[in-house]
Amino acid sequence: MRPAWSIIFFTSLSGLGFGLAAWVVLGFVDLTNPQHLLGVGGATMALIVTGLLSSTLHLGHPERAWRALSQWRSSWLSREGVLAVLALAAMMVWGAYYVRHGMPPLWANIVVAALMALTVYATSMIYASLRTVARWHHPLTPICYLMFAASSGLLAVLWVLALLGQMAAAPLVLAAMLAVASAWGIKILWWQVAGAAGSGSSLASATGLGGLGPVRSIMPPHTSENYLQHEMGFVVARKSAAQLRVIALLLGGLLPLGLLFVMAPTALGFGVGLAAHMVGIFVERWLFFAEAKHSVTIYYGDTH
């Protein structure tokens, strides 16, 4: 599948934004200073909104994007839009309550954080619901998205705490390390398990000619690339997938872990760790699309 930059930014940035927002509403950052509330709230909203706006960049008709909120009964893309709007609204209500009355009750914080998680889950289900891409259509896919939202959100919390001069508790640093390590652990598992998942389709089943013997494509139906091949037959850099995985693991996993382990809890150390983690996620997300094989490519002679 063609890795569109708009989609890569959308899924990683909104994941980071919702992850950070969830940890913030759960009370991991002290926001009693109104300036801190505004700064953290504004930055979180900016991340989420940038991600959402980025997702409209690849549309043929972005001006009609509002229509995408209508089909939540059947479409995960629509559900994602509706949940994102609800989550943003819930964030604002939470902020307004915080200004007037201080920290909302725990159950309310959990509900708001769950809404953030549900939004990330819906994002992942846009892809995981597609039977046509075997490696996406796997129960581990949503877990990967949720884990990266949680890990990047936690790293962002550490960075914010350092920026605001608040002391990060040692268990929180440990939790962040655990989140980063398990996010990449699950991703490695996904690469092994989901990556090996076959679609069950073949040229024999695609053409129904398997009974005659082996089937092979002998002539394409058109002389130059069409939309299907451009969009779904993306094969560039598939051969370098192994190297890119190592790069993603080093930048996104080992570097932040190392920084958390050795560095003093400074804003610089946490900032670099978060940035490296995000670069790793970008590479991981790029591979998520670039390595994915769509069943239509079988008709063009690709084997799955």
Add this chain to the structure above:
Amino acid sequence: MGWNGQPPLKPKLGASNMTMLPEASAIKLGLVIDLDICVGCQACVVNCKEWNTSGYGAPLSDADAYGAAPTGAWLNRVHAYEAGTGADARTVHFPKSCLHCEDAPCVTVCPTGASFKRAEDGIVLVNEDWCIGCGLCAWSCPYGAREMDPAEGVMKKCTLCVDRIYNDNLPTEDQVPACVRTCPTNARHFGDLGDPNSDVSQMVTARGGFDLMPEQNTKPVNKYLPPRPRRAADDTPVSLLSMAQDATPTGFWKWVDSTLEKLG
């Protein structure tokens, strides 16, 4: 309403205004494609493009049409495959267009309600006024039946020539999809696959018609008829030279032959 009081070309407003699949329709309009007959002439491809660039919805545009890498939206494509090995291998020309699936994933993934399946006859259509061009429906289709229009930025797909089949302004014989009407070998058939007594249903029963990629659980309405079993080949080698030498001339050529022989 569409023209001639026929079913509308846009989803109804109200409760049904959702990309949920309708209850399975009694009428299931679709195509039956005979892989035994198709010769891969591409006439259906061209006539499809011709009709649909001027009919329902925005024109089917091309990009860089006269350049080095022309591309464009087409709703019907004909592949060619070789099946079998050695002397038994055969070439099979393979037309592919929307299969108007009963469990059409392209309908349920649509976030806007632009992609819909008609409850009246099962035709899957795109309301181009609502389509945001996100491409998710094309991602969800295992068959590659949908192509984005390069100029209009909306999704294009086979309409089963909904603007022909119900169009009383056309002669009866033209009230079939353009690909069916134009096929010079009669490899494409149009009809109601929901009616077990229809010509197309009976053809499917008699010839063992099958679904493409049944494992994708889309329940396609369109069916494909397999190539017929090959007749046993005559093993005697054919020699054109011996045929010519053994031939006994008759009539005029007998006279020419004998006259030439007399001349020595």
